[in-house]
Amino acid sequence: MRKDGPISERGDGDHGQRSSAQRVLQAVRRHGPLARVDLGALLEMSPASISSLTSDLLREGFLREVPESGGAEPGRGRGRPKVLIELAPEAACMIAVKLTINRIEVARGDFAGGTGPVTARAFNTLELGADELLAALGDLIAGEIAALPASAGRLMGIGIAVQGLIHGAATIIWSPALSLRHVNIAAPLAARFGLPAIAMNDADCIALAIRQHSELQAIDNLAVVMLGTGVGMGLIIDGKLHAASSGLGAEFGHTKYQIDGPLCHCGRRGCIESFVGDYALYRDARSMLDLPNTDALHPSEEQMQALTDLAESGHPVAVSLFRQAGRALGYGLSNLIALLGPDLILVTGSGVRGFRQMEPAMRQALDEALVDTLRSQTEIRPRAWDEDLTLRGIVLQVLGEARTG
Template identity: 30%
Template sequence: MARSGKLSSTGDQRENGRQQILDVIRTAGHIARIDIAKATGVSPATVTAITAELLSAGLIEEVAPDTTSEIRRGRPRVALKIRGAAHRIAGLKVAHHTISTVITDFVGKELASHEMPLIKGRMPLPELCAQIRRALEFTCQKGGFVIEDLSGVGLGLAGMVDAERKFVYWSSSLEERNVDLGQALAEVLPCPVFLDNDANLVAKAEHLFGEGRTCDNFIVITIEHGVGMGIVIDGKIYRGKRGCGAEFGHTKVHLEGALCQCGQRGCLEAYVGDYALLREANISSGNERHTSLLSLFKAAENGDAMARSVLDRARRMFAMGLANVVNIFDPSKIILAGARMTFDHLYSDKVIEEMQQWVVHVDAPLPEVIIHDWGDLMWANGAAAYGIEEVTSQTVKEFANAAA
C-alpha cells in the first residue's frame, strides 16, 4: 500500500507531498514529523505544514509521547498516525457461490464481516448490483451502521477487468459482456466503487498481510471455480495495457481443445477449473454423476480409473502452466492461494516436480512455491486495502482541488 520514497519533482508538489506523507504514516503505524521528513525527502517545514492540514481534516491524529519509557534528553517527540475513524471502507469478493464482505476503518482494522450465499453464480447486471448492495447492507447492519456511512467500496470479481475504467470485458459472474460495472454500481450505492480482478486483490492482500510481505516480485495463482493470477513487480500490481494482463487461466494449452467458460477453447482453466473437472468426469463416467470435487476425489481414492485420469491430466496441465510462468517471469516466489486447497491435485509434490522438469535450467535456485490456504475473507481484505488506497488518493485530490 505504501508509496514511500523521495518526493517526485513532477506534478503537483503539494499533492505528491500529502500522498507520500500519508503513505509513510500508514506504513510506519506511528511516526514523528522529523522521521517523515527523512523518509520522504520533504523539508521539515513542509512536513509540518502538510501534517497540520491532515490533522485539521481529521485524517491523522497525534500519538501522546510514551512517558513510561526510559527518560531521554530533550522534549519527547509527538508521533502521528492514521485516524481510523476518518473513513469506513468495504471490501467485497464476488465468488461463484458467495459474496464475502469485510468493512474496516481507515487504518484497516476490521469492523464487521459477512458471507452471503448466492443462489446462482452467473446473473444479469441489475441482479448482481442488487446482490452486492444486499451484501453490504447485511454487513453494515452487523457493524451497527448504515451503508451511507461508507466512504468507498473495493470490489473484486473473476474475469477480464479494466480497473482504471471500472469496466468488465467478461466475468463468470455476469451474463453480459462489455459491462460498465462502475457506472451500474454508482446508481445503486451511495459511495465510490473501486473495481479490480479478484486475483489482483489477492496479490495485494498477500503483499500487505500474507506470504508476499517481504517480497516485491512474486506471482500469486488463485485456485477457485476458475484459475487466476496476480503479478507483483517492484511492489506494484501489473495489470497490462487494457487491464487484461495476467489471465493465467486463459492461456492456451491445447489447440481447439476443451471449451472454457470464457467462450474460447483450449484454455488452461478448461482443464483444471472446478467446473472443468466435473464436466470431464461426468462425460466419461456414464451413469455415475459427480456433483462436487469431494465426490470426484473420493472416487479417485477408491481406485476409480476415470477419476484418476481426470485429476492426473489436470495435474500435468497445471504443472506445464507453472513452468511457463517461471520461464516468462522468473519470480522470486510463486504463491498458490485459495479457499479450495483441500484437494492437493494442483499443488502436490508431483506437480512441483514436473514443473521443475519443464523449467529452463540455469545454475541458480528455482523460485520458491508456497501454498497458502485461506478463506474468502482474505480476498475481501485485499479489496478493502484497495479501497483504502483509492479513498486516500481521492482525498488528496480533493485537497488539491480546494487549494486551486
C-alpha cells in the first residue's frame, strides 16, 4: 500500500516508488509536455501506475497540467483540449557554474532544465592557487544564492562544468584554465554550502544538453565534438553519457595525429587540438601573417572570425591552415568511427565557424582512412553554435543525480 506521505519523504521501503517517479520526471524532461496515455506508453507503465505517480507529483508541485494547443482528447467531447503534464520550473533550483580560461560564469538552473541570467567574472585563472580558486567559485555561488527569488523553489545542489579532465565528479585532474593539478573542488563547496556538489567536463555537459533535443531522442550512439579554444568530445553510448571507470571522459582532442607535431596545451606534441583548436590556428597564422597580438591561450571571437574570413576569401595561408586542421580532424574522426561506430557525429562549438573551410580536407581524410563499410555507417554534420549549452548541461546532470525530494 502506498504511504500517505509525499514521495520526497518516503523511506527505503518505497525505493521502487521513488525510482518510478524519477523515471516519470526524466521522461517529461526529455520529451516535453506529454499526455498521461503517451507517458504510460513511453515508460511501459499501466494507466493506474501513471495516474498514481503523476497525481503525487502534481500534488507535490513537481509537475503541472497544461492544455494542449489544438486537438481534443478522445472520449472527452468536442472542443475539450487534451490535458498534458509538464515539469514545473519553480519546483526546485540549482546553481550552475562554468569554469574556463580566465572566466567563471554562474547562473540559476530550474527544475525544467532551464537557466537564468548569467553572471560572469574575469580572473587570471592560471595564477589562482587552490584556496583562491575555491574562494572565487564560492563567492560567486554565494552571490547567486543570495539573489534567488522566493519563487525559485528548494535549492537542490551545485554543478560545476570545467574545461579539462575531471575525476569522480569532484576533482580537476588537469585543465588548460589552471596551473593547478588534482584539486577537489566539489567537496569543499559542498561543505561550505551544505549542498550536494558535482564537477563535470564541459564537453560532456554540452553532449547531455544537445541529446535533449527531440530530433536526437532516437539516436542512442552519438558523439558531440566540440571545436573552440580547445577540442573536446562528449560521447553518448546506448543512450547514456560515457565515462570511464576512473570518471574521466573521452579526450578526443588529446589523441595523436602527428608524432612530434605542434605543442599542445596539455604539454605533449601532435594532439588533434594542436592543429584544430582556436589557439593553434591563430598561433600558426601569426607566425606567417601580420595579425594582432592576443592572449596565447584564448584568441578572441573577433580575431578567429577574421582568420576564418581570410580563408573564406581564398587567402592561401589561411586556406592551408584550415585544410591542415580539417585533415587532422578527419583522421581523428576516422579512429573514432573505427573504434566505436557512432550513428551520428555532431561537430559544434564556437570553432564550428570554420567547419566549412575544414570540411573538404576532413572528408578526404575520412575516405583515405576508412573502408567504405565503416565510412557509411556514421553520419557527420555540423551543428550551429548559436547558444552555449554548457550551463544547461550541468543543470541537467544535477537534476539527473538528485532524488525527487
